[in-house]
Amino acid sequence: MTGPRYTKLVQSLPASVPFVGPEQQERARGAEFAARLGANENIFGPSPKAIAAMQAETVNIWKYGDPTSHDLKQALAAQMGISTENIVVGEGIDGLLGYLARLLIGPGDAVVTSDGAYPTFNYHVAGFGGEIHKVPYLLDHEDPAALLTKAKEVGAKLIYIANPDNPMGTWHKGSIVSAMLDQLPPGCLLLLDEAYVEFAPKGTAAEVDVNDPRLIRMRTFSKAYGMAGARVGYAVGAPDLILSFDKIRNHFGMNRASQAGALEALSDLKWLNKTLEEVSQSRDRIAAIAVENGLTPLPSATNFVAVDCGEDGDFARFVLAVLVARGLFVRMPFVAPQDRCIRISCSRPQDLDILAQSLPEALAEARRN
Amino acid sequence: MTGPRYTKLVQSLPASVPFVGPEQQERARGAEFAARLGANENIFGPSPKAIAAMQAETVNIWKYGDPTSHDLKQALAAQMGISTENIVVGEGIDGLLGYLARLLIGPGDAVVTSDGAYPTFNYHVAGFGGEIHKVPYLLDHEDPAALLTKAKEVGAKLIYIANPDNPMGTWHKGSIVSAMLDQLPPGCLLLLDEAYVEFAPKGTAAEVDVNDPRLIRMRTFSKAYGMAGARVGYAVGAPDLILSFDKIRNHFGMNRASQAGALEALSDLKWLNKTLEEVSQSRDRIAAIAVENGLTPLPSATNFVAVDCGEDGDFARFVLAVLVARGLFVRMPFVAPQDRCIRISCSRPQDLDILAQSLPEALAEARRN
Numbered sequence: 029m030t031g032p033r034y035t036k037l038v039q040s041l042p043a044s045v046p047f048v049g050p051e052q053q054e055r056a057r058g059a060e061f062a063a064r065l066g067a068n069e070n071i072f073g074p075s076p077k078a079i080a081a082m083q084a085e086t087v088n089i090w091k092y093g094d095p096t097s098h099d100l101k102q103a104l105a106a107q108m109g110i111s112t113e114n115i116v117v118g119e120g121i122d123g124l125l126g127y128l129a130r131l132l133i134g135p136g137d138a139v140v141t142s143d144g145a146y147p148t149f150n151y152h153v154a155g156f157g158g159e160i161h162k163v164p165y166l167l168d169h170e171d172p173a174a175l176l177t178k179a180k181e182v183g184a185k186l187i188y189i190a191n192p193d194n195p196m197g198t199w200h201k202g203s204i205v206s207a208m209l210d211q212l213p214p215g216c217l218l219l220l221d222e223a224y225v226e227f228a229p230k231g232t233a234a235e236v237d238v239n240d241p242r243l244i245r246m247r248t249f250s251k252a253y254g255m256a257g258a259r260v261g262y263a264v265g266a267p268d269l270i271l272s273f274d275k276i277r278n279h280f281g282m283n284r285a286s287q288a289g290a291l292e293a294l295s296d297l298k299w300l301n302k303t304l305e306e307v308s309q310s311r312d313r314i315a316a317i318a319v320e321n322g323l324t325p326l327p328s329a330t331n332f333v334a335v336d337c338g339e340d341g342d343f344a345r346f347v348l349a350v351l352v353a354r355g356l357f358v359r360m361p362f363v364a365p366q367d368r369c370i371r372i373s374c375s376r377p378q379d380l381d382i383l384a385q386s387l388p389e390a391l392a393e394a395r396r397n
Numbered sequence: 398m399t400g401p402r403y404t405k406l407v408q409s410l411p412a413s414v415p416f417v418g419p420e421q422q423e424r425a426r427g428a429e430f431a432a433r434l435g436a437n438e439n440i441f442g443p444s445p446k447a448i449a450a451m452q453a454e455t456v457n458i459w460k461y462g463d464p465t466s467h468d469l470k471q472a473l474a475a476q477m478g479i480s481t482e483n484i485v486v487g488e489g490i491d492g493l494l495g496y497l498a499r500l501l502i503g504p505g506d507a508v509v510t511s512d513g514a515y516p517t518f519n520y521h522v523a524g525f526g527g528e529i530h531k532v533p534y535l536l537d538h539e540d541p542a543a544l545l546t547k548a549k550e551v552g553a554k555l556i557y558i559a560n561p562d563n564p565m566g567t568w569h570k571g572s573i574v575s576a577m578l579d580q581l582p583p584g585c586l587l588l589l590d591e592a593y594v595e596f597a598p599k600g601t602a603a604e605v606d607v608n609d610p611r612l613i614r615m616r617t618f619s620k621a622y623g624m625a626g627a628r629v630g631y632a633v634g635a636p637d638l639i640l641s642f643d644k645i646r647n648h649f650g651m652n653r654a655s656q657a658g659a660l661e662a663l664s665d666l667k668w669l670n671k672t673l674e675e676v677s678q679s680r681d682r683i684a685a686i687a688v689e690n691g692l693t694p695l696p697s698a699t700n701f702v703a704v705d706c707g708e709d710g711d712f713a714r715f716v717l718a719v720l721v722a723r724g725l726f727v728r729m730p731f732v733a734p735q736d737r738c739i740r741i742s743c744s745r746p747q748d749l750d751i752l753a754q755s756l757p758e759a760l761a762e763a764r765r766n
Contacts, residue, residue: 029609029610029611030583030584030610030611031584031586031610031611031635031637031638032500032501032554032555032584032585032586032610032611032638033501033554033584034500034501034641035499035500035501035502035503035506036503037503038499038500038501038641038644038645041644041645042644043640043641043643043644044643044644045464045643045648046648047464047648047649049461049463049464049465049649051463051465051467052463052464052465052467055467064460067460067461069459069460069461070459071459072459073456073458073459074458074459079455079456079458082452082455082458082654083451083452083455085626086448086451086452086455086654086658087442087448088626089442089443089448089451089623089624089625089626089627089658090438090439090440090441090442090443090623090624090625090626091433091436091438091625091626092418092436092438092619092625092626093626093628094418094420094421095414095416095418095421096418096420096421098420098421098424119488119647119650120647120649120650122647122648122649122650123647123650126647130404130407131401131403131404131407132401132402132403132404132407133404134404134405134406137404148648148649155644155645185401185402186401214399215399215400215401215402216401217400217401217402240398241398241399241400241401242398242399242400242401250461254458254459255458255459256458256459256460256461256653257454257457257458257459257460257461257462257652257653257654258458258652258653258654259462259649259650259651259652266400268400269400269401271412272403272407272412274412274413274414275407275410275411275412275413275524276407276410276524278488278489278491278492278495279414279415279416279491279517280416280418280489280491280517280628281488281489281491281492281628282628283626283627283628283652283654283655284625284626284627285451285455285626285627285652285654286652289455289458
């Protein structure tokens with residue numbers, strides 16, 4: 029009995045997982061985490077109106093979702109002052125990254141990103157055979173000039189930049205990102221991941237002609253809108269590029285209740301502002317806890333704070349391991365020298381109390397090690 | 398300003414949509430449908446326990462879903478008496494079909510299906526450059542012998558068979574399907590789509606060694622479990638094949654509330670049996686309405702009935718168009734001679750009353766035409 033014949037590309041891929049989920053870690057350790065600070069989820073949650081809309085729509089869950097996400101696209105278009113032809117809704121930014129990689133990337137095609145930036149993007153690019161070229165962070169920021177230089181050098185089809193950045197939380201003015209377009213090699217698409225942009229200071233979102241064919245931006249309801257488990261993201265770009273998603277996407281892939289929830293979440297600006305305030309306070313608290321422990325919090329325009337543990341990656345990994353063992357779900361950058369930091373997601377005061385209690389002990393243990 | 402450089406394959410693809418959703422049709426006609434009988438959705442809905450679980454989990458929607466769908470896989474494995482290593486959970490069968498096509502199919506790879514069978518499968522195969530070879534239905538049934546002969550002839554990597562079939566509702570004994578394995582060309586995978594199998598007579602599900610590397614079967618919570626809008630499907634096969642999905646799938650693609658809902662739906666056998674009874678009664682009613690109108694209902698092992706309108710495809714399309722204009726969302730087979738039928742999804746008595754009222758008028762109009 030012979031098994032199936034995989035493509036050559038698939039044969040060459042590892043069975044990899046960009047991230048291990050906290051539930052799997054909980055099962056491995058035999059206990060739930062006391063605080064969930066590792067995946068930049070937003071514990072302040074969606075607008076109560078969004079929750080109510082999802083719960084109400086659950087009664088209609090026997091129906092497929094609208095494959096065009098018409099109502100949500102209309103609302104997004106109205107809010108952004110653009111056309112629905114500039115928007116495609118998908119199964120979170122992760123899903124949209126996969127589609128975009130599929131549209132552009134074949135075996136050997138060059139892609140440029142930062143070394144240590146979002147691994148799920150790399151996963152999707154590698155999954156279509158793309159060759160990933162990485163440039164280092166510059167002072168814990170993604171480095172637009174280096175990304176552009178590398179893109180020219182390798183003839184990249186695609187540059188990935190997140191603004192604000194994950195996992196460092198740093199950011200550039202939007203004008204820095206929009207200025208990248210002037211330097212972009214012909215036929216190279218700039219992918220701007222704005223998953224965290226709602227948390228950032230005004231002026232962080234790049235102001236670019238939405239019909240510029242050289243840029244695609246992605247946003248999500250997973251972060252500021254508190255709906256990570258609902259899987260709703262969207263990409264904004266020129267109509268031709270947006271329409272091309274219809275060639276390959278899973279048209280009936282959207283959850284019907286999630287569509288209804290996102291629509292309500294989008295309209296509840298009051299809740300969004302409340303969330304942003306809570307996240308801001310939480311950022312300050314995480315920074316204060318870091319400082320109390322002699323560590324350096326990095327400035328953040330996101331719902332997490334990268335905390336510089338002041339030594340090397342091994343030290344930070346040890347600190348992280350102790351925190352995890354003490355029941356805190358936390359993650360950290362993968363690549364040096366950013367891996368001197370641990371990354372703490374914003375959360376409620378009671379969750380950060382646990383951090384405040386555990387961090388000194390984790391540091392002490394790491395220093396004894 | 399140059400746009401992005403798409404892959405050659407993507408350039409060759411049309412921006413196609415396997416199905417236009419009913420919401421889009423409603424917007425086009427400026428009114429909601431009075432009855433939704435076109436997408437084989439299950440209006441009897443999920444178990445109230447599943448609805449309650451989804452609504453409760455909505456409060457936790459700020460968390461990503463478990464990327465391993467651990468609890469749901471455990472429950473499925475226990476119910477089927479297999480290992481969790483034999484199961485991958487995905488975003489509906491549509492999502493899983495896309496992943497499977499990606500695992501196996503590259504440009505020019507041969508795939509065999511029935512002419513008029515599930516178009517979304519063809520969409521995904523074409524989307525990876527596969528060459529689709531079609532064999533005709535035999536007496537409104539998918540034709541296992543013809544599928545096998547064609548697969549040998551073209552060196553197919555993949556054969557698609559749905560049992561029961563969509564759009565005709567016909568079925569084979571499971572033993573017919575399992576016997577196909579003996580004739581399967583080496584290196585050809587048999588894809589058994591069992592989306593509707595819960596509605597079918599005992600003995601329709603093929604009894605096959607779950608570790609046989611020549612077969613993958615797909616099932617869903619969209620049909621008998623009434624959760625189409627929740628997007629939960631699963632594939633069952635040999636561990637190597639199942640593991641290969643981890644190379645490419647969107648690991649964090651599952652909706653968290655949907656995972657919780659599917660788990661509850663699976664355990665509520667009483668509700669499932671109630672649904673099967675309601676569907677059975679609805680099938681009988683649709684058949685009776687057909688007979689009252691001098692038409693021939695095909696025997697069905699699904700939650701829909703293909704009704705032979707007794708003339709050619711143009712006639713059936715006219716009947717369909719009148720029904721749609723009168724507010725019934727209905728679809729029909731795309732390919733002759735099966736397109737002499739219209740396909741009516743099972744629904745509540747009050748929905749079928751509308752069908753009973755509209756069908757004679759639609760037939761009369763079509764005959765006048």
